[in-house]
Amino acid sequence: MKLLRDKVMTEGIVLGDQVLKVDSFLNHQMDPLLMKEIGREFARRFQDEGITRILTIESSGIAPAIMTAMELGVPMIFARKHKSLTLKDNIYVEKVYSFTKRESNEITVSKKFLQEGDRILIIDDFLANGEAAFGLARIAEQAGASVAGIGIVIEKSFQPGAGLLQEAGYRVDSLVRIASLENGTVSFVEEVHGQ
Amino acid sequence: MKLLRDKVMTEGIVLGDQVLKVDSFLNHQMDPLLMKEIGREFARRFQDEGITRILTIESSGIAPAIMTAMELGVPMIFARKHKSLTLKDNIYVEKVYSFTKRESNEITVSKKFLQEGDRILIIDDFLANGEAAFGLARIAEQAGASVAGIGIVIEKSFQPGAGLLQEAGYRVDSLVRIASLENGTVSFVEEVHGQ
Numbered sequence: 001m002k003l004l005r006d007k008v009m010t011e012g013i014v015l016g017d018q019v020l021k022v023d024s025f026l027n028h029q030m031d032p033l034l035m036k037e038i039g040r041e042f043a044r045r046f047q048d049e050g051i052t053r054i055l056t057i058e059s060s061g062i063a064p065a066i067m068t069a070m071e072l073g074v075p076m077i078f079a080r081k082h083k084s085l086t087l088k089d090n091i092y093v094e095k096v097y098s099f100t101k102r103e104s105n106e107i108t109v110s111k112k113f114l115q116e117g118d119r120i121l122i123i124d125d126f127l128a129n130g131e132a133a134f135g136l137a138r139i140a141e142q143a144g145a146s147v148a149g150i151g152i153v154i155e156k157s158f159q160p161g162a163g164l165l166q167e168a169g170y171r172v173d174s175l176v177r178i179a180s181l182e183n184g185t186v187s188f189v190e191e192v193h194g195q
Numbered sequence: 196m197k198l199l200r201d202k203v204m205t206e207g208i209v210l211g212d213q214v215l216k217v218d219s220f221l222n223h224q225m226d227p228l229l230m231k232e233i234g235r236e237f238a239r240r241f242q243d244e245g246i247t248r249i250l251t252i253e254s255s256g257i258a259p260a261i262m263t264a265m266e267l268g269v270p271m272i273f274a275r276k277h278k279s280l281t282l283k284d285n286i287y288v289e290k291v292y293s294f295t296k297r298e299s300n301e302i303t304v305s306k307k308f309l310q311e312g313d314r315i316l317i318i319d320d321f322l323a324n325g326e327a328a329f330g331l332a333r334i335a336e337q338a339g340a341s342v343a344g345i346g347i348v349i350e351k352s353f354q355p356g357a358g359l360l361q362e363a364g365y366r367v368d369s370l371v372r373i374a375s376l377e378n379g380t381v382s383f384v385e386e387v388h389g390q
Contacts, residue, residue, distance in 0.1 A: 023308075024307075024308070028275070028305060028308065029270050029271070029305075030264070030270065030272070031270060032262075032264040032268075032269075033265070033268070035261055058254035059253035059273065062254060062261075063257055063258070063261045063271075066225060066230055067227075069225070069227040070227035076224070076225045076227060078223065078254065110223055110224075113224045
């Protein structure tokens with residue numbers, strides 16, 4: 001997605017070999033027109049998948065997910081993060097480890113918002129190790145729903161998440177794919193089909 | 196806002212005299228078309244205020260805020276919640292007490308995203324005691340920005356937040372105003388001007 005790649009080039013800040021800071025347009029300050037285009041692009045890519053619900057996780061997934069939901073005309077649900085829960089009635093719970101924060105969280109979704117037979121599109125802002133996406137997929141599957149795909153705004157392709165999700169049989173569709181952040185420079189994965 | 200009032204009537208769940216659960220359309224599952232209408236209505240109410248930025252707080256404020264930002268064509272920023280911070284460089288920090296969770300959080304916004312002279316519209320999903328709205332307003336003012344108003348999706352008018360914010364000189368504009376949740380029933384504040 002060219003618009004997004006341009007934003008990454010002009011506003012992304014490389015912090016070491018692993019971290020790309022995009023808080024000016026994606027996960028602190030947000031550009032609503034870019035968000036709308038992101039939603040439109042995910043909707044275009046998944047329009048033939050019979051999506052019935054969008055699933056994401058607080059907080060940075062919410063804006064791209066609501067825009068995608070709007071384009072597809074389906075409800076959006078965001079999973080909540082908790083340190084750890086005692087009461088687990090009527091909710092699906094999965095454990096998710098954050099490599100960035102070096103801590104485990106439990107993520108939860110109310111049982112009443114996922115149905116057997118739902119076709120779920122998972123949306124998130126970043127894909128690195130894939131922990132959040134796997135957790136969301138397991139929640140969908142606990143509900144008897146199927147995961148139609150995983151839509152990612154920025155994939156760090158040099159980290160293992162995308163590969164692991166694909167090996168597990170999931171369709172991963174990322175709007176930009178970053179091959180490397182070495183030497184303070186963003187290198188993109190070459191796209192064969194254009195985009 | 197009739198559409199929203201109807202949703203509250205049909206899907207809102209009253210839990211005791213203080214708590215209205217609206218997780219089927221506002222703060223867990225979200226209805227994107229309702230969110231779009233919410234954004235449009237806030238934009239309409241604040242269109243003459245010269246708004247330059249929308250400010251909200253994670254997580255449930257993000258969807259109504261991004262929709263409002265889209266309608267007004269301005270950036271949106273969401274404040275982050277933290278337990279407590281040691282490093283406070285380059286961020287505005289305010290303490291916010293949550294009566295629901297009975298804990299204090301620090302909320303933060305990067306200094307680079309608020310400028311002197313900005314006209315800020317604060318958006319949030321609920322207004323009860325006003326702690327979050329006051330925290331966001333103090334952050335805007337730390338930056339030398341002015342608060343053009345506070346747009347709230349659901350105001351619990353029987354709690355003190357709206358009154359306290361108005362006494363402090365802020366314009367509070369709530370899409371629905373709830374007078375009482377007593378006896379398991381939602382009673383709305385009578386609107387004089389229609390809506």
